[in-house]
Amino acid sequence: MRSRVALFLVAGLLPAVGTAGPAGAQGCGPTRLKVSDSVVLPIPAAQLWRIVGGFQDMSWDGDVVLATGRGGDAIGAARSLKLRDGSVLAESLFRYDGATMSYATHWDEVALDRLPVQNAAVTLDVAADGEGRARLTWRAAFYRLLKPGETSPDAADAEALRAMAVYLRSGLAGLKARAEAVPHS
Amino acid sequence: MAALLAMVSIAAEAAPREAPHEEAYITDQGADDVSVVDLGARKVVATIPVGGKPAGIAMAGDGARAYVSSTNGKYLSAIDTATRKVVARLDLPDECVGIALSRDDRTLYAVGFFGGRIFKVAAATMALEASAPVGGTPSGIVASPDGRTLLVTKRNADELAVVDAGTLAVEATVAVGHRPYGVTVDGEGRRAYTADVYGDAVSVVDLAARRLAGSVKVGKRPYVVALAGGKGFVTDQYAGTVSVFDLATLAPLGRIAVGDYPDGIEASLDGRQVYAVNWESNTLSVIDVASQTVAATIPVGDSPRAFGTFLRRVP
Numbered sequence: 001m002r003s004r005v006a007l008f009l010v011a012g013l014l015p016a017v018g019t020a021g022p023a024g025a026q027g028c029g030p031t032r033l034k035v036s037d038s039v040v041l042p043i044p045a046a047q048l049w050r051i052v053g054g055f056q057d058m059s060w061d062g063d064v065v066l067a068t069g070r071g072g073d074a075i076g077a078a079r080s081l082k083l084r085d086g087s088v089l090a091e092s093l094f095r096y097d098g099a100t101m102s103y104a105t106h107w108d109e110v111a112l113d114r115l116p117v118q119n120a121a122v123t124l125d126v127a128a129d130g131e132g133r134a135r136l137t138w139r140a141a142f143y144r145l146l147k148p149g150e151t152s153p154d155a156a157d158a159e160a161l162r163a164m165a166v167y168l169r170s171g172l173a174g175l176k177a178r179a180e181a182v183p184h185s
Numbered sequence: 186m187a188a189l190l191a192m193v194s195i196a197a198e199a200a201p202r203e204a205p206h207e208e209a210y211i212t213d214q215g216a217d218d219v220s221v222v223d224l225g226a227r228k229v230v231a232t233i234p235v236g237g238k239p240a241g242i243a244m245a246g247d248g249a250r251a252y253v254s255s256t257n258g259k260y261l262s263a264i265d266t267a268t269r270k271v272v273a274r275l276d277l278p279d280e281c282v283g284i285a286l287s288r289d290d291r292t293l294y295a296v297g298f299f300g301g302r303i304f305k306v307a308a309a310t311m312a313l314e315a316s317a318p319v320g321g322t323p324s325g326i327v328a329s330p331d332g333r334t335l336l337v338t339k340r341n342a343d344e345l346a347v348v349d350a351g352t353l354a355v356e357a358t359v360a361v362g363h364r365p366y367g368v369t370v371d372g373e374g375r376r377a378y379t380a381d382v383y384g385d386a387v388s389v390v391d392l393a394a395r396r397l398a399g400s401v402k403v404g405k406r407p408y409v410v411a412l413a414g415g416k417g418f419v420t421d422q423y424a425g426t427v428s429v430f431d432l433a434t435l436a437p438l439g440r441i442a443v444g445d446y447p448d449g450i451e452a453s454l455d456g457r458q459v460y461a462v463n464w465e466s467n468t469l470s471v472i473d474v475a476s477q478t479v480a481a482t483i484p485v486g487d488s489p490r491a492f493g494t495f496l497r498r499v500p
Contacts (some may be wrong), residue, residue, distance in 0.1 A: 027322070027341065028382070030256035030280040030298045031238045032214060032488060034465055094405060094423055104423070114462075121423060123445075141446055141465060146299075153257035153280065155237075 028119050029143035032152065035161055036139040037168040041179045044136035049101045049126045052136055052175065055079060055093050062174010063167065073103070082172075087111030094121070101126035107142075115167060116145040117160045136175065138168045206499045207453060208262070209460055209469060210251045212239040213486030219253060220485040222268060222469060224460070224496075227483050231269045235262050239491040241284040242449075243293065245308075248497030252293050252308065254281040255477055259296055263311055266497060273311040277304055283326040284493060285335065287350060291499075294335055294350075295325035303337065303353055317353035319346050325367040325409075329392065330374040336392075338365040338379050345379055345390055357395045359404050361388035367409030367449075367492065371432075380407040380419055387419055389435065403428035409492065411459050413452035414474040418459045420447035427461055427470075429477055443470040449491030454498055462489035467485075 041048055052060050055077055058067040064081045071077025077093040090109035097103065107120040120142035129135040144153070144160035209222040212235070215246055219239060221231040227407070237258015242253050249274075251264045259280055263273040279297030286293055286308065293306040301320040321339025328335055328350060335348040342463025344366065345365060347357040362381030365388065370377045377390040385405055392397040404421025407428070412416040416438060419428040424444050429438040447470070452459050458480070459472040467489060473483040 030240060030282045032464060032490070034215070034488065106423075139445075139465065155240075157257065 010046045017104065027143075029146060031141060031143070031157060033117075033157055033161055033164075034139065035164050035168065036137060037165065037172055038135050039172040039176050040129050040133055040135045041176065042133050043179065044132060045101060045126050045128040048134040048136060049098075051179075052096065052124065052126065053101060053103070055096065055103060055105075060178060061171040062177060063170045064174075072088045073098075074125040078108075079105075083111075083114075084173075085111075085114065087114050089115075091122075095123075112145055116147070116156070116161045117142040117164060118145050119143050120164070134170065138172065140164050140168065198374065201280060207470075208266075208497050208499055209491070210242060210244065210253075210266070210495045210497065211462055211469060211485045211489045211491045212242050212253055212449075212495075213467075213488060214238050214256070214464075214490045215242050215488030216486035218486055219251070219264065220489070222483055222485060223337075224471070226459075227471070227481050228487060229483070232486065233264060233269050233271065235264075235271060240282050240492050241295070242491060242493040242495045243284045243286045244494045245286060245290045246288065246499050247290065248500065250290075250308070251495075251497070252284055253285065254284045254295055256280040256282060256298070261293065261306065261311065263308070265349055275306060275311040275313060277313070282492060283324050283337075285326040285328050286494075287328050288330065288332040292350070294326055294328070296326050296337055298322060298324065303335070303348060305353060315353060319348060319353075319355055321346075324378070325365070327368050327370050329370055329376075330372060336368050336370060336377050338368045339343060340364055340366060340382075344444075345377060345388070347392075347395060359390050359395055359397060360401060361390065361397060362386045369410040369412060371412055376432075378410040378412070380410050382406055382408065385431065387430070399455045401428075401435050401437065403430070403437075404440055408448055409450045411450040411452045412463075413456045413459050416474065418450055418452070418472065418474075419431070420450045420461050422446045422448070422464075425463075427459070427472060439477060441472060441479060443472070443479060444468045444482065448489065449495060451491075451494060451496050453496060460496065462491045 058064040066082040069079030081089045091105040095104040104123040123139045125137045144156045207224045211220040219233040219389045237255025241254035260482040279300040281295040293308045305315040321342030324340040325338040337346040344358040362384030364383040365379035367380045389399040404424030406422035426440040444466030446465040448464040450461040469483040
């Protein structure tokens, strides 16, 4: 629950810069941020989707040590991820389409010291990338966490972008390592 | 394949043969510039550096100037559309997203996202004339057609404020849905429409009675409403769609798949097209109002917002 404490602590201080109470921590900001990353694997798209397409199965993600959840792949389903550094990321599913091999989640709770972002939504897409190859693309849309006494919006944006990029990269690196270690069928 | 080709050919024929010569000025927040799109040729013809993460835009009624708000930079820029250059800039003490012009183009208004103030600026000189509190994380702003009032969404208060355009005094607040962002007013000043981001709905406000007249369910995370052909067109950020509803009955009329995270949206001057930018896809969708289909998709700069009025008729 460390992350929840952090969320409310920061939110409680936010009126100092003139914005809202607790809801502000999951509100939006004036400047939108996005970052995406992808990995190509030498397996067909359908096979890659079988590995990554289950909302409740994050065993492919190199940064996730434990995943618990409820609701399967239904809209509104929830999952809680324990990351390698011990922090927790709680997400809910708001779009899921097995036919197009895509799903999208909203970050409901996040360790703000590691990921200083708010109102993040992340989309996972699988698509064919040439013969017998498939690409997993992970796209995040979010806002920087608004901190009291913020002096440089650009610096805070850069910090949020960097943290999100590292998160996506480490997850995809795990998938690539796993795919390369396992013989392909 | 034959069916696909047939559809493509129908779509091509449905496009107007002689579209009025219009341009779109698209604030590319990630690219720190404004893309000028020739809507006849359907391509970017110029890029104007603005800086400071531009988001909001207000186009003068005569199309001679475009005004842009830069969020991180905390300033407003005036762009001469003939030379396509920034001709004046005003620094403000806050980050503004929503900006709007008075109907006579003489006064520019901006709302400060954090400090909650409304700023009144002489458009010709870009000099700050006055400011006043409105509160509630003001996001969207539009002038009423009679020029007497401004309508401001107070995002964190779930309200629409009616503000005296001269004195900046808040005359009334109307309770709307959860987290209103963009606000649009009809041509007669009869109704205002707010896109309620967390409510997944559009609130319809009766401006004479100053009360909520209705609500329409739309796609997930709506941002802005455009009005054309007796219909409302709403950008649904998370859904990647534009929801359509009937302005008279408020009945839903379907959803149009556009790009990812659609943001600013505006009806063309003749009301036959609606233009919506897709923030994540870096594109501009051209939507045919009558058929409710996407007629074209035009690449623009990085992270387009176009939050406000961004279309101009080229003289």
